[in-house]
Amino acid sequence: MKVSQRIEQRSPDWRRLDVICIQLEGSSAARTLTATQRAEFAGLYRAACADLALADAHQFPSDIVRYLHRLVGRAHSQLYRSRGLEARGWWKELFVDTPRRLFHDGALRIALGLFWGGFIASAFLATDFSPVPGYAESLLGAEHIQSTEDSFDGIKFGATGGETFMAGFYLWHNASIGLRCFVMGLVFGIGGIFETLFNALVLGALFGHMAMTPQGDNFFTFVTAHAPFELTAIVLSAAAGMRMGFSLVDTHGLSRRESLLAASREAMPTMFAGVLLFFLAALIEGFLSPSAAPYEVKALVSVLSTLLLLFYFLVLGGAAPEEDRGEDTPAGAGGGEA
Numbered sequence: 001m002k003v004s005q006r007i008e009q010r011s012p013d014w015r016r017l018d019v020i021c022i023q024l025e026g027s028s029a030a031r032t033l034t035a036t037q038r039a040e041f042a043g044l045y046r047a048a049c050a051d052l053a054l055a056d057a058h059q060f061p062s063d064i065v066r067y068l069h070r071l072v073g074r075a076h077s078q079l080y081r082s083r084g085l086e087a088r089g090w091w092k093e094l095f096v097d098t099p100r101r102l103f104h105d106g107a108l109r110i111a112l113g114l115f116w117g118g119f120i121a122s123a124f125l126a127t128d129f130s131p132v133p134g135y136a137e138s139l140l141g142a143e144h145i146q147s148t149e150d151s152f153d154g155i156k157f158g159a160t161g162g163e164t165f166m167a168g169f170y171l172w173h174n175a176s177i178g179l180r181c182f183v184m185g186l187v188f189g190i191g192g193i194f195e196t197l198f199n200a201l202v203l204g205a206l207f208g209h210m211a212m213t214p215q216g217d218n219f220f221t222f223v224t225a226h227a228p229f230e231l232t233a234i235v236l237s238a239a240a241g242m243r244m245g246f247s248l249v250d251t252h253g254l255s256r257r258e259s260l261l262a263a264s265r266e267a268m269p270t271m272f273a274g275v276l277l278f279f280l281a282a283l284i285e286g287f288l289s290p291s292a293a294p295y296e297v298k299a300l301v302s303v304l305s306t307l308l309l310l311f312y313f314l315v316l317g318g319a320a321p322e323e324d325r326g327e328d329t330p331a332g333a334g335g336g337e338a
Helices: 004-024 035-059 063-087 089-101 106-125 135-140 142-151 165-187 190-210 216-223 227-247 254-285 297-320 321-326
Strands: none
Touching: 004 035, 004 063, 004 254, 035 063, 035 106, 035 254, 106 135, 106 190, 106 254, 135 142, 135 190, 142 190, 142 297, 165 190, 165 216, 165 227, 165 254, 165 321, 190 227, 227 254, 227 297
């Protein structure tokens, strides 16, 4: 498509974004937007960002480039002004916008299905009821299984000292798992699929096998409290990487660089949620999991954690008004092909 044709095609959206910016820059009464207008504004802003990147890359006329720079700058200021200065904006971002984006994130749904489907199937195959004898040993290796059993054989809960160090160690360990899942997802999404499935099979086999051993009680006493946050964080990390990896395959008419940048913005809530859950899991794993607290207390923490996750992802995420969902239109959508 010629530059002149591209400019002619996109000009109506630029003018519309300009009009909304003028409205938002006006009096306080004029700054109020309906849900539909907010969705339109967000979509026009993202499309203008893609147009600006395209204009810089393909040497559009200098006056067009300057106009887009000013337009994107004004729109950016208006989009994030209330979020940065008003408590109500932060509340909406944390408890309305973010759970809604996660709820409608296709990559996250793929990661959840792969992980929990693989985890449950692998856990069953590793039990004594498995139709595949020796499944856990063939997947994990006899040495790994023996090492895990030994580490939970005669473990003493409530030993004092070192909790802060262990919390730091678990935070580093969890972060390394999350980073690996995220980076693998960048490989066109396929790497994330394999990494997610691998973690699901290995962890599922470990849980299933330990449930059948004499050390099972100690194992589950240790992992129960922090498991919901840690396992969910693994899925979120993989999903964030997969979303960006998929953007390299389906670019929505943008260049791969532009598509990746747009996808990275969309993946931010998923990444932040994963980091937060890894942090919370490390705190629980370092302080509560090895403590002498009764198993009932640890189970209660696990149940409350699970309910909190379900409420945030399903209840808050699924409760967003239908008209607000248009805000998640990918960058460049409705803006024509590059």
